Amino acid sequence: MKKIIFTAVALAVVLLACKTTKTPTAATPPPAPLDCSTTAYTYEKDIRPIMEQNCTSCHNENMKAGYNFYDIASVKKAAGNGYLLGTIKHQVGYDQMPPNGWPLDLPTINKIECWINTGMK
Numbered sequence: 868m869k870k871i872i873f874t875a876v877a878l879a880v881v882l883l884a885c886k887t888t889k890t891p892t893a894a895t896p897p898p899a900p901l902d903c904s905t906t907a908y909t910y911e912k913d914i915r916p917i918m919e920q921n922c923t924s925c926h927n928e929n930m931k932a933g934y935n936f937y938d939i940a941s942v943k944k945a946a947g948n949g950y951l952l953g954t955i956k957h958q959v960g961y962d963q964m965p966p967n968g969w970p971l972d973l974p975t976i977n978k979i980e981c982w983i984n985t986g987m988k
């Protein structure tokens with residue numbers, strides 16, 4: 868009999884635990900919108916080094932996938948048609964870039980997005 872009671876209590880605890888974990892927690896606040904007002908990013912200072920460190924090993928004079936990221940024209944083209952952010956943010960419908968490494972870290976992605984949002988100077 869003791870065994871049955873023990874089993875029943877154990878079962879109740881497990882069920883309760885399951886219920887607790889399934890209960891949605893308080894809604895997480897939406898991420899704050901990107902603030903691009905604090906720093907002015909430029910191609911020469913900020914973007915070119917990112918591209919040369921992460922992208923030009925493949926996208927160079929060979930024009931892989933139509934882009935030479937040594938060339939600002941290619942960067943602007945990818946920025947303008949949405950592929951630059953789509954690929955580095957791993958958005959649905961885009962190839963993930965860089966393809967076989969870690970994704971760029973968020974501050975780097977934000978830098979690129981701010982550069983695009985503030986006119987690609």
Ligand code: HEC
Binds near residue numbers: 926932962966967971
């Ligand atoms: C290891 C090689 C490699 C690296 C590094 C690389 N790419 Fe790519 N990228 C490719 C290949 C290959 C393709 C062609 C599409 C495919 O077959 O996946 C491609 C395609 C693309 C495309 C076009 C996607 C499409 O759907 O048309 C964009 C934009 C792009 N890459 C951006 C980048 C950016 C930005 C970086 C750096 C953050 C980067 N790539 C780094 C190999 C690379």
